Ligand SMILES: Nc1ncnc2c1ncn2[C@@H]1O[C@H](COP(=O)(O)OP(=O)(O)O)[C@@H](O)[C@H]1O
């Protein structure tokens with residue numbers, strides 16, 4: 093196996109709130125290779141955004157705190173970098189796009205102003221060269237009239253255009269890793285497809301890795317190479333996309349897949365009963381056990397480890413530990 | 424900042440349109456001022472002539488100032504004069520009102536504008552500091568500073584400032600606009616600091632500025648406190664926005680994030696209240712002028728009202744309104760320049 097570009101090991105993050113200390117990420121591990129698109133799925137509030145922001149060390153501290161773990165990027169532990177060194181990673185080696193393309197661009201500066209600022213900072217370009225470079229980037233995400241666009245303000249653009257601008261901006265300094273936090277959730281379906289297509293294309297062209305956060309299994313199927321499934325701050329399963337859809341191992345993953353609308357199943361719109369647990373006092377043992385239809389004796393006592401059950405397939409579930417996969421199908 | 428030509432063109436049209444709107448506003452102001460001042464019971468002719476004057480003298484004064492005519496005729500006379508740049512003659516000082524305005528208004532404008540500058544020049548940095556250092560000693564100190572500001576009566580503050588900086592420390596002068604031994608700079612605007620600056624007369628500038636400092640601070644403190652709080656809260660709101668996360672995620676330094684990306688956004692709510700504060704400052708100037716013997720329009724206007732000196736009242740009301748409307752126009756233009764979602 094080739095060297096990992098990003099290797100997160102045992103990352104735990106807490107947030108101090110009025111209710112107490114929420115354990116938002118619990119020993120999260122995942123890794124990405126160059127050029128790979130990893131989907132990160134899970135319900136709202138399970139900690140996907142916190143994970144992405146932790147990688148860039150953009151968690152507000154306080155209330156947040158990164159307790160333990162390592163975030164190895166190109167063999168360097170990002171958690172150990174100085175503030176200045178971290179800034180030179182942000183936007184240049186690792187960049188990030190967000191769910192809300194309107195609110196993630198500064199409303200009082202032109203697109204050109206914001207894009208140039210970044211290009212000049214990281215690439216050391218002069219004003220004209222930066223302008224040239226940014227216009228070229230806009231053209232690459234298939235935005236017509238790039239020059240004119242640079243003079244516009246975010247509110248003068250449509251949602252899809254804004255998200256393309258964000259992508260162009262974030263790719264402008266040639267990052268090796270793109271963290272895309274639900275980049276299409278706020279857009280309508282046709283635009284969604286175009287944006288995903290652009291991300292996929294750019295990843296392939298630049299051999300850039302992408303961590304694609306979504307709660308939409310359809311997006312995963314369309315776009316990703318591998319998937320990590322998160323539940324309440326824990327990675328419960330990782331697998332290749334094909335494997336995950338063919339042999340979902342964790343009961344939660346099985347539920348997610350069954351919940352995809354349009355699947356030829358009897359319960360077409362099965363949603364998983366129950367709600368996401370309170371992270372201040374998470375359930376003991378497996379965090380999913382109160383909602384799990386397959387739970388056994390140990391589930392509420394012992395926390396299952398993420399263990400490998402096949403090539404690129406790992407799962408954190410007592411039912412799967414050391415057992416052949418075929419034994420555990422959905423009931 | 425390089426502005427596109429399209430922007431400047433629309434801006435110019437906007438300013439012209441706003442200037443055109445100004446005329447009816449100011450006309451309305453004169454009608455109101457006229458009606459209100461005439462609704463006050465009292466006979467200015469009698470007041471001027473004194474209690475012992477003969478009926479004839481009183482009648483004479485009444486006639487020379489046109490006070491014997493019906494109200495609409497008097498108002499018409501005022502308008503007619505106004506259209507020729509004549510504001511009439513003060514009943515009390517017997518001088519053209521325009522000359523009185525020329526003597527007293529610049530001092531008040533200077534005081535008010537200096538206070539406004541202090542409000543912005545101190546309030547904005549303090550507010551930013553408090554927001555960035557939220558919940559630290561710095562933040563608590565600026566909070567104390569603000570609470571004192573909004574809760575201290577102006578006359579008391581003025582007296583304390585005089586006591587400390589004039590009487591005990593002797594650092595700053597306690598009254599007037601210039602040392603008596605000093606010649607006023609060549610008159611251009613009538614505001615000594617501005618005129619001294621324009622003339623390049625540094626000595627006069629220093630002297631005028633040192634006279635200005637205490638009254639300007641006294642007048643500004645309340646609004647300084649308010650602006651500090653507004654900047655702080657809008658800055659905190661802005662610092663929580665997604666585009667701030669984007670800016671940080673793009674690798675920008677914290678100084679750039681705060682002073683460029685957050686600051687411009689936080690100015691939007693701040694600018695809105697600056698225009699309002701200016702009116703309040705003009706009103707508040709009257710009290711401050713009394714405390715610091717500042718030879719502005721404060722005492723003149725109060726006396727004019729007491730003597731029902733109609734031409735003086737009308738003239739000053741018009742000028743103050745004009746200043747207020749102009750500052751608010753400037754504020755609106757600034758607002759549009761900061762906030763690109765506003766188009767005229
Ligand atoms: N700034 C914060 N302060 C307190 N709690 C937070 C903060 N940011 C995130 N959290 C908590 O972390 C958990 C995960 O949030 P998030 O990562 O945004 O979920 P999602 O998977 O929907 O992206 C949530 O329970 C949320 O309440």
Ligand SMILES: [Mg+2]
Pocket residue numbers: 140141142273274
């Ligand atoms: Mg999220």
